[in-house]
Each structure stands twice: as structure tokens, then as C-alpha cells.
């Protein structure tokens with residue numbers, strides 16, 4: 135059976151790092167690993183565009199960079215592979231911006247990189263970031279739903 139996740143490439147890390155250096159200075163030292171999710175994922179009735187996790191101890195071990203012996207990832211972000219292949223950088227940035235908003239930096243903690251839930255249906259800062267297209271998320275969800283429908287028809 136094929137593995138559900140695939141490593142992302144340099145392009146995804148470039149987009150992420152650019153956003154972090156522009157808008158999330160408190161996270162410049164956080165370690166992220168990006169993966170494509172090859173499987174359709176529904177959560178609470180909605181199709182999932184992307185997801186972020188705080189690494190557990192096993193994930194930390196498995197994401198240690200063997201070349202540099204750098205410590206493992208603080209966060210893992212999963213991107214829907216099918217959607218990602220079909221969208222432009224503007225939408226990719228919206229999706230990544232949303233996921234990074236889930237990061238909650240707690241300087242006092244031994245494990246300072248935590249996760250937070252939504253403030254509204256998303257995050258206050260997102261409203262401004264996406265002011266030019268407030269309905270981007272439902273549009274992207276609709277697009278992805280249609281893509282999976284199409285795939286079903288093709289089979």
C-alpha cells in the first residue's frame with residue numbers, strides 16, 4: 135500500500151519561510167516540516183485544505199535531520215496534494231497563513247511552540263490578510279470537492 139504522505143519540496147519551504155519572515159517574526163527559529171497529504175480528508179463535514187500539528191516526541195525523533203543532527207520539527211503542516219498542484223501562489227499563501235496562525239509561541243515554556251484554535255471562523259489577522267478575497271476558503275474547498283468528484287467520475 136502506498137504511503138499517505140509525501141515530503142514537500144523546496145518551493146513549499148520557500149513560501150513558508152517567506153511568510154514567516156514577513157509576518158511571523160516570533161517563529162523564525164521554529165522548525166517546520168511540510169508534507170503532502172495524498173488522501174482526501176473530511177473533518178466535521180468540511181473538506182480539509184491543510185492541517186498543522188505540534189510534533190509529539192516520536193515525530194520529533196523521526197524528523198531529526200540526519201545530515202545536520204538538527205533537532206526534529208516543532209510543527210508539521212499537511213497540505214492536500216491534489217489542491218496544491220492546481221492553485222497559484224496567492225492561494226497557497228492564504229492557506230499557509232491560516233495554518234501558521236495556529237502557532238502559539240510561548241516564550242516562557244520549555245516547549246515554546248504550541249498550537250491555538252480558531253479565534254473566529256479562522257483568525258482576526260486573516261480578515262485583513264485576505265481582505266481582497268474574503269471568501270477564498272469556501273472557494274478553495276469547493277474547488278477541491280469538485281476535483282475529488284471529477285476523480286471519482288474518471289475511475
Ligand SMILES: [Zn+2]
Nearest residue numbers: 232236252256
Ligand atoms: Zn484552522
